[in-house]
Each structure stands twice: as C-alpha cells, then as structure tokens.
Amino acid sequence: MKAISRMIISLLLILFFGLLCVACSGKNEKVDPTDSPDSAKEDEKEPVTISVLVHWDEEMFNERFKEPIEKQFPHITLEQVRAGSGQEDLEEVFASGTSPDIFFELSQQTMEYLELDYDLSELIEKHSYDLSHINPVFLESIRSKDKEGRLLALPYEVIYYVLFYNKDIFDLFGQPYPDENLTWNKALDLARNLTSERNGVHYRGLDLGNAEAPLQQLAVNKTDPETGEVLLDQPEFGQYFDLIDQILDIQGKSDGEAFNQGRFDGDQTTAMVVAFVQGLNWWKETEGLNMDVAPLPVWDNGPAVSHRPDGGLIGLSINPESEHKDAAFDVITFFTENEYQEWASRNGIGPSSTNEDVLDSFFQDYESTHDKNVSSIFAHPPATPPEQISQWDQYVNLDLLRYSESDMDSNEYLRVIAEEAAAEIQNAKSSQ
Secondary structure: OHHHHHHHHHHHHHHHHHHHHHHHHHHHOOOOHHHOHHHHHHHHOOOEEEEEEEOOOHHHHHHHHHHHHHHHOOOEEEEEEEOOOOHHHHHHHHHOOOOOOEEEOOOHHHHHHOOOOOOOHHHHHHOOOOOOOEOHHHHHHHHHOOOOOOOOOEEEEEOOEEEEEEHHHHHHHOOOOOOOOOEHHHHHHHHHHHOEEEOOEEEEEEEEOOOOHHHHOOOOOOEOOOOOOEOOOOHHHHHHHHHHHHHHHHHOHHHOOOOOOHHHHOOOOEEEEEEEOOHHHHOOOOOOOOEEEEOOOEOOOOOOOEOOOHHHEEEEEEOOOOOOHHHHHHHHHHOOOHHHHHHHHHOOOOOOEOOHHHHHOOOOOOHHHOOOOHHHHHOOOEOOOOOOOOHHHHHOOOOHHHHHHOOOOHHHHHHHHHHHHHHHHHHHHHOO
C-alpha cells in the first residue's frame, strides 16, 4: 500500500510541475505586435481616397500633404484638387462635379456663403480627440470668427511677424541689438539714434512692413460685430496712431516713401523692420545683409504679447458633404501633431503647437539660420483676439501709406476712414 501511495504522489507531482511549466511558457511567449487588436483594426480599415483642395503645385502638395499622410495612414490615398479657395474658384470646382473632402484656407465668409461651415466638435467628441497640443489662442481665433463660436477648422500654418534688424547698421552707430524686452518706446529711441547720415548714406531707424502689426497686439475690433458700426474712436486707435506719428516723424518726409520694407534687403539702409518671418528664407542669400531677428516690441502699458494670429492663421476644414469625414479628420489632425509639426517647423512652416521641441526647431533645416536668434520669436504669446471677431472689419482700410502722404492729423484721418468704411459696410449689407 505504501508503494502504491508513493507512486500516486509521484504521479501527482509530475502532473503539477508539467502544468506549471506550460503556464510559465505561456507567460514568456513573445507576442507579435502586428497581431495586436490595434494593428488588426488598422489592417481591417477599408482603402479610402481623400481629396484636398489646395492651390499649391504638385511638388509642394506631395511633399507637404500626400507623402506624410500616405506613410502614416496606408489605407488613405490623398488626391489634390488644384484650385484657389475663393468663392468663384469653389463655384467652378463644384460646377465641374468635384466635391473635395478637405479645404485649405477657406475664409469664414466663403464657408458661410457656400454652406461649407462644418463644426468639427462632432468629430472631436466622436474620436475623443485631445486638442491640448495646439496653442489655445489659435483655436480661440478660429472660434472667434464664427458667430456661434464653432470650431470650423484646425490650424495648419500660422503667419508670424517679427522684428528684423541689420547688425552692421547697429554696429556702425554703436547701438545695442534689440532683445526680448524691447518695448515700442525703446524701439522708437533706438530708431532716433539710428536715423542719421554716415559716410554719405542716410539710414532709417525703423520701418513697418506690416504696418498694422502693433495694432494687432492690442486685439481690438474696428467695427461692432453685430451692427457693423465703425469703432475707430476707441482709445486703442489713438494709441496706435500716436506710435505711427512718431515713426513717421523720425523718418521725415524727405526720406522717401514710408512703410517701405524693400529698403531693408534692397539698399540695406533700414536698421529695423517689422516683417513676415519668411524673410529668413527670402533674404538668406542677400549679399551683404548681416541680419538677425527679435520678437515684436511690446506695448509699454500692455501685456507682453505678440500680434493676434487670426489674420494669418491658415486652416484646414472638412466638407460637410464628405462621405469620408472620419478619414478626413485623421488627415487634418495629423498635421497638428508633434511628429508633423516638428518637420514643418524645421522647414519654416509656422507651427501651431505648444511643444517646446517643435518651437525650438523653427527654421532649423536652413543652415543660414543657425546663427540667428530664431527661438526668440516665441518669447511672447500671441495676443488673444476679441471674443467675436467682426466680419465688418474687412471694410475698414486704414491705409497708412495714404495717411503718411496726407496733410491730415490722426483724428481727422480716422474720421474720414470711418465715414468711408460706414458707406462700404452699408453697401455690403444692401447686397446681402
């Protein structure tokens, strides 16, 4: 009996250890990542073709859109509808029987007129998509253009204006280079010190390639968004025109045309100019131009902010009639994410991201910028736009070149502009 008992116990022990080994081998078995549920879902996705309306040539479309998307999403084929994004352009596209899934750079007015205003909130909620990697001011800017506060697009590219300066002129006059703490009053002081003649050459201290950049830092509407009433009597416009008057006074009427950006890279006699950041690309091979960049000067009595972005925020929107909204959403959200944003930033495409690595990469694929203070461009956050951006502002043309050539003071000039704008707005309302 004892022998039988020992035999039974031995058999039980063998069975136990055998089961234990099987269990352990199961735990250590390697899993092929392609067999994961997510991979299986990716494999199961039906091939889909997404059409994008954009005016670029084929090479740019392939580099910026088609190649990165088709690499990221093997089931998506991206096709270009090459056309402009104006109202007449789109009407021609639709008349031809083409209905793109995605639109590049549609204005709010065109969206509403052609009923292309599709709120992305539905897809954001459906996909539980997190927008926190996008600068919230850019999203606010898109919402602020819409009367209902809808998010009708996601940012693709942001236009940045910066202060370019000629280091050789600063060295000639023995003046310190602009830095991140420069205010408009200090910029005016520098401009006065840099506006003079040296060796038979007359130098201009400061010019504005984008003359309204300082006004865009104040984030104020020119008109009432509801009624269209012209609001140029607000104190911000007096503050802005006081700055313009001082710039014009420093330049002097005998120094040629005001607001002449071309002097900076042309005869290279302007010490500082506010211009589109793409000057880093345009002027990189300009012979003799020893330049660098700094952020926009900030208002002395206001927050340290750059210009509001809504005037230069290029978005991507989805056609409400698209049969492939989910795939289209994958496309436009991919362009906002860090992987693509870093590539875009390195290539000088204005980033919409808050990621520091993305911002630090700006223009880094251009060897000519490696000795430039490019990172300073993002020293100040963008100004927050008004809660609702007025559609009627487009009819108010401050035309500062006209102002510089007139004999009117700022108060009189603003009254004239207000009267002209009011008439334009009334005509626009009548034609609706």
